[in-house]
Structures are given as C-alpha cells and as structure tokens.
Amino acid sequence: MSSWDHPGLSPGQRAHLEDMYPGAALEADHSWPFGITVLEFVHRGQHLLLKASASSHHLEREYRAHTRWLGPLTGDVPELVHYDATAGVLVKTFLPGRIVLGTPQEHDAGSFRQAGALLARLHRGTAPRTAQHYEESMAAKTRAWLGRASGLVPDDQLSLVATWLDSFEPRPVDLVPTHGDYQPRNWLVRPDGRLAVIDFGRAELRPWYSDLVRMDHHDFVRRADLRTAFMAGYGQEPVPAGLEGGPPAPGRRLDELMQSLGTIVWSRDMGDAAFEEHGRSMLTRVLNHL
Missing domain, CATH: 3.90.1200.10 (Aminoglycoside phosphotransferase (APH), C-terminal lobe)
Structure with a gap:
C-alpha cells in the first residue's frame, strides 16, 4: 500500500505525491473539516507538511505569499518546498511546536x-x-x-x-x-x-x-x-x-x-x-x- 493512500487525496494527487515523495512516512493528519487535506510527513529525513485541495484558491494565495512577501519573516514561518497548481498540492517545511x-x-x-x-x-x-x-x-x-x-x-x-x-x-x-x-x-x-x-x-x-x-x-x-x-x-x-x-x-x-x-x-x-x-x-x- 502506498504511503499516500489517504481518503482526502484524489487519485491524481496520490500519483503526484508518490512520484515526488516515494516512501514518505505519514506522521499526523491535521486536515480541516472544510475541504483542505493537511498531512504531516517525513521524507528522506526531512519533516514536511502537505496541503492538498481540489480548489486551488487557498493554495495559490499561500504560494504567492511565500514567493513575494514572506522574506521579512524568514526563520519565523515555514519554508516553501514544492507547489503544483495542476495537482493541487503545496508542501512546506514543518515547524515543531x-x-x-x-x-x-x-x-x-x-x-x-x-x-x-x-x-x-x-x-x-x-x-x-x-x-x-x-x-x-x-x-x-x-x-x-x-x-x-x-x-x-x-x-x-x-x-x-x-x-x-x-x-x-x-x-x-x-x-x-x-x-x-x-x-x-x-x-x-x-x-x-x-x-x-x-x-x-x-x-x-x-x-x-x-x-x-x-x-x-x-x-x-x-x-x-x-x-x-x-x-x-x-x-x-x-x-x-x-x-x-x-x-x-x-x-x-x-x-x-x-x-x-x-x-x-x-x-x-x-x-x-x-x-x-x-x-x-x-x-x-x-x-x-x-
């Protein structure tokens, strides 16, 4: 069974994540009740957080913030690791706390x-x-x-x-x-x-x-x-x-x-x-x- 067999992920998202992060270990499910799947996982020793959504609006705004505005907060916000608008997935570093x-x-x-x-x-x-x-x-x-x-x-x-x-x-x-x-x-x-x-x-x-x-x-x-x-x-x-x-x-x-x-x-x-x-x-x- 794939690490990404999660009910909140579409088949396309699962395939994309399996290709990007094969063998990932899911640590916790922080999913929202209103349409955003949020999964904490570890891949090759890196602690990461996934957001996945069928609607890209939330993810697009998060991507824009990370690429345009969050430089002044470096060290005090997660870092963007991966974003694919077509797949509807965004991955960033996981901050402990x-x-x-x-x-x-x-x-x-x-x-x-x-x-x-x-x-x-x-x-x-x-x-x-x-x-x-x-x-x-x-x-x-x-x-x-x-x-x-x-x-x-x-x-x-x-x-x-x-x-x-x-x-x-x-x-x-x-x-x-x-x-x-x-x-x-x-x-x-x-x-x-x-x-x-x-x-x-x-x-x-x-x-x-x-x-x-x-x-x-x-x-x-x-x-x-x-x-x-x-x-x-x-x-x-x-x-x-x-x-x-x-x-x-x-x-x-x-x-x-x-x-x-x-x-x-x-x-x-x-x-x-x-x-x-x-x-x-x-x-x-x-x-x-x-």
Whole structure:
C-alpha cells in the first residue's frame, strides 16, 4: 500500500505525491473539516507538511505569499518546498511546536507582544501600494454578503448595514501584505518559547488594520491588555498621507462589516454554528459603534 493512500487525496494527487515523495512516512493528519487535506510527513529525513485541495484558491494565495512577501519573516514561518497548481498540492517545511490557541500562551501578554512584532515585519517588509478603488470593491463585496445574509440576520440589522453602505464614501487606501486570519490559531509557540506564524492561505494585499479585525472582536474584547501588548510589539499605527488621527474610520468599519457578514454566511454554508454565532456577535458590536 502506498504511503499516500489517504481518503482526502484524489487519485491524481496520490500519483503526484508518490512520484515526488516515494516512501514518505505519514506522521499526523491535521486536515480541516472544510475541504483542505493537511498531512504531516517525513521524507528522506526531512519533516514536511502537505496541503492538498481540489480548489486551488487557498493554495495559490499561500504560494504567492511565500514567493513575494514572506522574506521579512524568514526563520519565523515555514519554508516553501514544492507547489503544483495542476495537482493541487503545496508542501512546506514543518515547524515543531504547539498552536497557541488552547494553551496558556493564548492568554499571555508576552505572546501578543511577539505576535504584534511579527505582524509588523510582514506589513512593513514591502512598500505600501496606494489603491484608488479598493474600498469600492470592498463595498461591493459587503453588499453581496448582505444580500446572502437575508434570513440569517435580523431585518433591522440588515437595514442598518444597507443605510450605512449608502452613505459610505470610498477613499484611496494604502495596501500591504496581510495574513488574512491573524489570531492565536495561526500562531505557533516553539520549544524555545518564540512564536512563529503559519497558514498564509488567506494572504492578500489589504489595509494593515484588516489583520486586527478578528482579534478586535475576540481576544481584545475579553482582555484590553492583550491589545496594549500587541500594539506595543507592532509599533505605531500607520497614518495615511494627508490624514491625522489614524486610518479613516469608515474604511475600517467597512472591513469589519464585510468580515462579520462573511463569517455568518460562510459559517451557515459550512454548518459551523459556533463560528456563525461569532459572526453575529461581531456584527452586533460593529453596528453598535456606527
């Protein structure tokens, strides 16, 4: 029997992996419940991690991040080893350690300070690019999520979002490389106590504050000191040219609305009730601050 006889792999993926990594020893299955097969394996003494998916979007973004943006994080992120878009497989080095989520480090201000410093290296490692129409695009995506949220969100909240979007005035915004899901479930505490960052399948050019939305509506809600520690590691918040007092609030609120509505709709589609409720809490909190 081949090492790659795994139910989460297609026949084509199995053949490709058998050709690339014959005789590999599978160590652990870290597969996601929503369509990404993740396998830890050893091949010729090298400890590696496979991601395989029938849909290439997640893998393409991870590949792009590794080849364009992660240089400033060298040593604190896995290294890309192999990618084949046709086969739908991506292989990178395996970093030893424990996911921060569910460990004492999830509640430790020192961990959040480290995470802030790591994120600053990602955001500031590439010169920002000013996008004239980014917020227009995000407003259109938010309207699309809003349409799909009918029946999942109270009508009065849907109406509030629609009214806010009608009054929203897009502005140019600076974009930087972002992780896309920056929170303790994607931080790894290594044996020496240092943090590493994993899973760049949602990496994209976005405004810097997009990477804070998940924490703003979870970790920082329960512990304000964690935000203080995080920002101490991150450093001063960027200020767009010609503006004072931080990034424009409307653009930041737009990001929060888009992410909260997207969380609700995606979670319902995936059958993830707990994450759907998290999206509802996010949306309520955002609407209370409009």
